[in-house]
Amino acid sequence: MFPRTPRRRQGRRLSTRILASQVAILAVTSVIGFILFAWAQRAQLDNEYEQRALSIAQVAAGDPQIREGMTDPASGSLVQATAERIAHSAGASYVVVIDLNGIRHSHPVIGLVGRRVAEPIVVLDGKGHVGIDQGATGRSANGKAPLLGPSGGVIGEVSVGIPENNAAGKLWRELPTFALYAGIALAVGCAASYALARQLKRSTFGLELEEIAGLLQDREAMLHGIREGVIAFDPRGRITLVNDEARRLLQIDTALGLQPKEVLPEGRLRDALDGTLTGNDLTVLTDRYCLVVNRMPVGLHGRELGAVVTVRDRTEMVGLLRELDSVRGLTDALRAQQHEFANRMHILAGLLDLGEHEAALEYAVESAGAEPALTESVRQRVGNPLMVGLIVAKSTVAAERGVRITLTEESQFGEQPPHLRGLLTIVGNLLDNAVDAAVSEAAAPGAAHVRLSLLETRSAITVQVADSGPGVPSEAVESIFEDGWSTRPDRGTARRGLGLALVNRLVQHHGGTITVSRGAGAVFTVTLPLYDSDPAPAAQIAKANLFELAALGDDRW
Known part of the structure; x- marks a missing residue:
């Protein structure tokens, strides 16, 4: 991209060249x-x-x-x-x-x-x-x-x-005095030039002019050619460099000489850039991307030079990892169901071998009607087949983990509700969070349960998910919807701390509200108006990307 300038005049040091130029x-x-x-x-x-x-x-x-x-x-x-x-x-x-x-x-x-x-x-x-x-x-x-x-x-x-x-x-009698003064001034100037050359040499860390030019060319080629955002800050926290990828990911244009608070809105992304948030691989969710941010202080020869922040786009990778984690969860559930089915076949074979034909028939009818009964029960209250499939699948997986999901009697959900894609993501994430919380607090088998309520009225859609878990700590109620907040470590390949943040962004995008109860047994309540009130332009632009990310898996908090 940038041709390298051939190095010339290698034999003359920078300080010597500066001194010679100044003396001349x-x-x-x-x-x-x-x-x-x-x-x-x-x-x-x-x-x-x-x-x-x-x-x-x-x-x-x-x-x-x-x-x-x-x-x-x-x-x-x-x-x-x-x-x-x-x-x-x-x-x-x-x-x-x-x-x-x-x-x-x-x-x-x-x-x-x-x-x-x-x-x-x-x-x-x-x-x-x-x-x-x-x-x-x-x-x-x-x-x-x-x-x-x-x-x-x-x-x-x-x-x-x-x-x-x-x-x-x-005049000729006065000229020697003038010449003496000029000579003294020249000597002082040469001494000052020598000191300046030494200072410039230290300021450039011993690099020659050709080396500085080459480093600049290499830096420009590297920073604008890599597929990773790079932002540099001076010791006073002002932005001194932003490469093309960082401009794309952060949606900023003119930022040189400014501080993060002057170009970015208040939030986790700005805190990660200015160093308020510390740690490695900080996950930040924006309207369009899932980013991983790292900030590293920079120093040389004991001098603090500022900091460099790298920003990586993990939207697609996180989505694939979440999808892979979901597939693994479903695989585990199918494996457990296979064992359960084998156990049932062994019971039937044993009853038939003992000649208990009536008992075997009753057991087979009871086993065969359990799953259809669950599906039919959900269909009576939920008209949309995608939502029915989601609830039944989540119930099956939860049952293998010892958690029972029930749909409340007052639930009413139409066949073609608005915000369907967002509602699928909201319900899926809230159910996964509730199942995790219920499993962690269950004292005995069968004691863990999750209650789901879906109610569509003429003005709004209300989703409520309650669990038998420990609940949300009082001090965490204000920060629970921030991306990166989690009470548990990552599970498998899935990164925690994004699920509730994603739910919160979807709710805000559609002009709705989300609340959480305090104390034991968390209750999350989401209310969405039937029609978006006034979604932000940025959210409208990011809608497709955000929903694609949301639909790929089941992040946990």
Whole structure:
């Protein structure tokens, strides 16, 4: 179903591959971060030197000698001398003073003094301006300040430049420190990556990536290919896995991440899944299936990983086992009847040998009329032949076990009653339960008896079965109809604890009621309306399967 991925790179362990990948990522990000940081630092240094150049320009614009030289043409040489002095003392590459006509009055290149600049005057707004200047002295951080006259008006511009190599030199002096920080960060990241790789290795229980992928493929192929339901739970009881068979048997769809109480109704099935019920091979009866549920806690290396629940469909198998057990019971009864018939033949042969012909005739007539009398007695009150056959067969088998089944005088049952198939299952299971209870309590031969009442009226059908057994314990009255409840161990191949649960589900399906008495001598009373009131949709869908299971045998409680 899932092709197995061939394993590659067997020589490199998972932790090594994770560490190498993390180190490569950290190295690349460190280099990129270092470059970006250097770029940002260079931009910051440029801005810093631009502001420094602007400050020098503002100082020069406020110098009295420069202002005097710009207002008095006779003092023109004073401007050049003062600008050179300021540039030298401030470490600037140039201090250029320009009038409003764009004529230079100072410049580090003497030949440019008196010549017009190509750029327009930008300080006419009375504010300072900064930028990068690519002038005659090379690339510089530039600051321009307005030069004010005596009246406060702008009479010129002072432009100051600081060589770019100053900013570059400072940046190169700072880069080793940045590189050290990046190296420390890379080392810490490598150590953290190594610890993470070790932790991931422990989390995967030493498995390599190819092994994990292979296990996933095998798990998917196995879980969805087996004919057994599998449900996995995490340590908090949430469903983490449901295979296809489990979805079919439990009739659930979206369940991942949820708890059993969120996807299943209250009952024995939910208790078996969440661990409330403990034990092996828990039998659970649903509307459609007879299931066997097992829950197993899962742990690895001392860690609790949750639990795995397996669900097996035993509907057909349980039905066959119950049918086989019924056949064995009938075989035992026939064997006993054979011995009884042989005894009767021996008695007749003895009477004839003694010449007691009249006594032999009377004994033969009495023996021959016993079974027809029982059948006729049942036929007078029960019109349906299937129900008659069931009662007579159960009476015969019970008689071989020393239990007498009697049909009450007030019983009245029609030829074509509603719910016939369900009634056959209900009566058969209740009679079998009653016979078992009566046999267990019988103190003397012939003392055990079971009384059956069938009454069909215009509105309902009432079935009542009473036995001479010990009765139902008071503390068990509430749980007696739960699947799996039983007072006796399994008999032969038949699984106990399903009969009364099945009867209860049939009664609920038809909108009826079932009650049981307390104290010695259990009395079960079932009342079914002539027509189903409002059967559940799920029960309607499951009707055929459930009745097929019910008709296959005689489960006991």
